[in-house]
Amino acid sequence: MGIRWEIPAEGWVQVRASRAERDAVIxxxxxxxxxxxxxxxxxxxxxxxxxxxxxxxxxxxxxxDLPPEPxxxxxxxxxxxxxxxxxxxxxxxxxxxxxxxxxLMLALVLALVMIAAALSGLIITGVH
Numbered sequence: 689m690g691i692r693w694e695i696p697a698e699g700w701v702q703v704r705a706s707r708a709e710r711d712a713v714i715x716x717x718x719x720x721x722x723x724x725x726x727x728x729x730x731x732x733x734x735x736x737x738x739x740x741x742x743x744x745x746x747x748x749x750x751x752x753d754l755p756p757e758p759x760x761x762x763x764x765x766x767x768x769x770x771x772x773x774x775x776x777x778x779x780x781x782x783x784x785x786x787x788x789x790x791x792l793m794l795a796l797v798l799a800l801v802m803i804a805a806a807l808s809g810l811i812i813t814g815v816h
Contacts, residue, residue: 717734
């Protein structure tokens with residue numbers, strides 16, 4: 689989710705930066721640090737500058753020397769094993785253990801609630 693700005697037009701430098709724009713720059717800086725493109729000190733300095741940025745023009749220099757962010761998902765050319773697996777439904781097997789555990793936990797919670805309801809009903813009605 690990168691924010692892209694067009695080539696500056698008249699008055700562009702005066703457009704106030706939004707919180708989302710500042711957050712996007714900070715996320716990009718964190719990714720650059722994780723990718724060892726900038727040092728911790730640079731991350732701290734640039735993050736502080738992003739937080740205090742007033743205009744979009746204040747944000748641009750903070751990431752100007754970084755490569756563009758890669759796409760969140762590579763384009764599907766139909767040959768990707770992951771894409772093929774999704775089309776076949778093969779990846780759902782990876783989710784099965786999680787689903788089974790979730791269903792087991794839900795059944796256990798439901799059973800406990802039913803037992804508690806039954807016991808409270810017995811206590812309320814005076815049946816021992």
